Amino acid sequence: MTKADVINTLSKIKYPGYAKSLVDFKIVKSIDVNDEEIKIVLNLATKNEETKKRIFDDIKTSFKGSGLRLMLSTVQDQPQSTAVEQKHMVQKAKKRVAVLSAKGGVGKSTFTVSLAIALKRKGYTVGIFDADIHGPNVPRMLGTLGERASIRENKKIMPILKDGIYSMSLGYIVDQETPVIWKGAMVSKAIVEMLESTEWPDMDYMIVDLPPGTGDAALTIKQNMDVDGAIIVTTPNALAVADAFRTVDFFRQVGIEISGFVENMAYFVCDNCHNKLYPFGNVEPEELEKALGISSLGAIPFMPEIEEATDDGTLSALENKEYFDLISGVANKI
Template sequence: MNKEEVMEILSTIRYPGYSKSLTDFKVVKSVEVKDGMVELILNLGTTDDKKRRIVYDEIREKFGEKEMKVNISTVQEKGTTVEQKHYVPSAKKRIAVLSAKGGVGKSTFSVALSIALRQRKHTVGLFDADVHGPDVPRMLGIREPARSDKEKNKIIPNEKNGIYSMSLGYVVDPETPVIWKGAMVTKAIVELLQFTDWPEMDYFVVDLPPGTGDAALTINQNMDLDGAIIITTPNKLAIADAARAVSYYNQLGTKIIGFVENSGYFLCNECGKRSYPFGKTDPIEIETQFKVPCIGVLPFEPKVEETSDEGNLFSVVDTEFFKVMDSIAEKIENS
């Protein structure tokens, strides 16, 4: 067995409580193979003995299958631990929603996805990472600021129809314009994530601002993302832009669950015919170009436009739009 084979095995072992592996988290500091014996030094960066034991046991088991003995030691390096760097471990799956451009329906999709997952009996958290234009409170129809738990030094997420949400819009006065710049964006997002008292959740959806800027990177660096969804419209320029979002996540090594074409068609109420007021593309062609599956084509739905701005999307779950959303939620369950 050589070092590469050792790393290969370690890459199949998950860090306890996370979807990422020991190699993803770069906890392997040194590997030596001598006389049928593997010597490992790990920087587990955890003070939790139970987690350490889980990791040790799993390593011994995996190498035992190959009839190799392992000698493991850990060093505790200074700096942030895996736990400190990866917020919201109380969610089973964390999903980021990104688009290259604004106004393609990212926030609408994030809220609708939360509703669709909720309808499939999951507990859902929705995080608004758009500090420049936090739209989640309005789209959920929540006007109350978030309450805080002084004893725990935590902010309590707002809850409506079983969806827990947090947004800068709950914390700062929406009437007071704040100009957020790079480092401030990062700090605001990290603090919102860190100080929110998140409950146990099946899914955690992150609504990102458009583009691959500070917010997207901050989310990537501070959260163990299980996958990303890219939203685009059926317009050539929008698709060319979406390609950049795809290569961004490919570079970061984040799994892309798929892309969604929003406003892909319009369904006439009277004749039931489809028309394509926002352009027409071939999702298969885009799949081939992006090497990412298309997980849904959403119709332009006037009822969605009306109700999303009033925070009343819950009232239109019987539409074709939500039928497609349900199939997207199902694909996410199976991703």
């Protein structure tokens, strides 16, 4: 058996709960093979014991027939030490914050834009990078739908400035009516190109709106900028929370520590009775904290006014004090 055979076998073992393999996840730190033994060192950053055990068991099963002794161990170095080259783009922002979620439609883009507005109102300079290549929603919510980024002579593109917030989105570059099927490598390339060619001003905060899940966009962002904080948005129902847990684990594995979670559409205040209603279930933040292993940054209610404002791009003109106080509360924690 050669090292290549070992890599080949490992590339067929899926990371528990994911379609990608242990090799794709870049957790194989080193491999040594001789006539007697196979020595594999893993760089496992997950804190989930069950995941660890699964990975170990799956590797043992895969090498059972090899006739060689299997030596399996882990190193607890920095999670990103085995990742590919780390770039440091968008250094013009003092802090870079990523907004992510396990599931789609939980309100990441709404939260991203709201957070930018709250920070802007506090007097900070803020930019939004829309890393959602498949469905860039930031322009609609900011009221910049249909705007086109102008290209300078030096090939640099200028972010769009609206109500004091800078933004860059694929929506400013390509015609959104034309559906584009982006494959993994293309997603990365599009994101890197957009990041590289945008002429960002000096900013206090850059907020990155990621597509849902744990795909190529998240990895690309991680590899190309120093992420200072990452916020996971979730709705409080059990299934979303279970998925959120797996997502937290994935991000930890690729070297992004999650700062905390925001419960969005956590409750609804009834117009007539003024009681709080919990359409997704009433889960205590402490329970969620325990389930996810990260801290709660706040709970945002469902407000019809917010939905309307995201639809017609008027969020930044909205006065809703209760809503922006809650968002501002999250901003204070990051």
